Each structure stands twice: as C-alpha cells, then as structure tokens.
Amino acid sequence: MLTLDTPDFPNAFDDALKARAKSKLSYRGKLLLPGEDAAIVVTPDTLHTFLNGEPVSAEHPLAMKAAAFEAEIRRSAERDLIRHRQIVVIGRWHAGDRDPKDFEPYVTRKIGRNGTMRSYRYRYRIFPCDGLGSGEGYTMSFDNGADGASAHKALAAFTRRITAPEGLSERAIIALDLPRGVVWCPATGASFPILVSEWTASAAATQDDTSGKHTAPTA
Numbered sequence: 001m002l003t004l005d006t007p008d009f010p011n012a013f014d015d016a017l018k019a020r021a022k023s024k025l026s027y028r029g030k031l032l033l034p035g036e037d038a039a040i041v042v043t044p045d046t047l048h049t050f051l052n053g054e055p056v057s058a059e060h061p062l063a064m065k066a067a068a069f070e071a072e073i074r075r076s077a078e079r080d081l082i083r084h085r086q087i088v089v090i091g092r093w094h095a096g097d098r099d100p101k102d103f104e105p106y107v108t109r110k111i112g113r114n115g116t117m118r119s120y121r122y123r124y125r126i127f128p129c130d131g132l133g134s135g136e137g138y139t140m141s142f143d144n145g146a147d148g149a150s151a152h153k154a155l156a157a158f159t160r161r162i163t164a165p166e167g168l169s170e171r172a173i174i175a176l177d178l179p180r181g182v183v184w185c186p187a188t189g190a191s192f193p194i195l196v197s198e199w200t201a202s203a204a205a206t207q208d209d210t211s212g213k214h215t216a217p218t219a
Helices: 009-018 061-068 070-083 148-163 170-175
Strands: 025-032 036-042 047-051 084-095 101-112 117-121 138-142 181-186 195-198
Touching: 009 148, 025 148, 025 195, 036 070, 047 061, 061 070, 061 101, 070 084, 101 181, 117 181, 138 148, 148 181, 148 195
Parallel strands: none
Antiparallel strands: 025 138, 025 181, 036 047, 036 084, 084 101, 101 117, 181 195
C-alpha cells in the first residue's frame, strides 16, 4: 500500500475485463523518476510519511516537505476524506533541480471505511509542479483480445522502448540518472489497474570499470 509495487496487475486486469462491456481500452503513461518510493498518508487527524514502506522521522526532509504542504494536502483531499478513512499519495523521492531531494507524486490510493482500497492516477493540485504534465504523453491501446498477461507484456516492452532508446546504453542511462520506468494508468476504464513498469539494469551496466565492483541500480 505504501510503495509503487503493482504485482497483481495481470489478475486485476482480467477481473476488470470480465465486468467491462466490450470496447477499446487505453492506458496513458508518465515517466517514473529514479529514486526511493515515498508515501504521504493523510487521515482526518494525522499526517505520516514513509520511504520504501518504512516511516521516517519528523526531521526527515520528506516529512518536513509534507508538513510544509499540509494545508494544501488537506484542502485537496477534503472531499475524499469525507468518504474514505485514509488517503495515500505515493511517488518518488528523487534528486531535485533546486533541492537535493524532491517528491514527485504518481498514484493516489483511497482506503474506504470498510478497508477496501482503490488506486487512481494522481490528480490533486498540491505541489508547485502539479498539473504541468511533465513526463507524460505516452499512450497504448488494447483491443478486445487483450488479457492481463498480454497487456503487462506489451506495456513493459513499450516502457523499455521509451526509457532505453536505441543508441543509448544502459550504462549511460544509469550514469545520467535517467528514468527507467513508466507509470501506466487507465485512460479509459476506471476499474482497470495501474501498472508501474520499471526495468532493472544488467550487471554489466552497473559495473565500475575502475574497481571491478558492481553498483546496485537505483530503485
């Protein structure tokens, strides 16, 4: 719930497909920045922050950023908090342009009072860059023959083509700290699941030429 993992995509896609009238389905993608999974959890009474699923202290820069924008967070989530017990904004804690680290939101998870959870593309207007559409503009459509496994395979392949274009090596992508993933959200068919697709660099691409040691790729 507190990370961008979407392991159940194929099964969730198939379940949504059974309940959907036959019509064209499309997904829209946004580039996923390298970094740590970060979550801001808001309830009517509390505000908490997490990195990679673990809570952070009030002195952590992510917690301080959330606290600085608490009024905007509560204003944006006000209507949702009437119908839900908890709202979770999930994104990436990544290297920023002006600050050493910054928060980029991707997904909003809404937890109902009965415990049910649904995920949506992030649409709030909380932070200064929200609504600018940076990293967006990718789409993929599926016909009636698509199932969860084929949709997952197609979106993962498209992610790879977008983030690892021909002529740009894995080593260069890692050295430049470029995106290696895309967050895919349904543009039509709101009941369909979100897919976070991110490829892992090969061992050769993460090897340090001078020492022979390997550097773990950024999550």
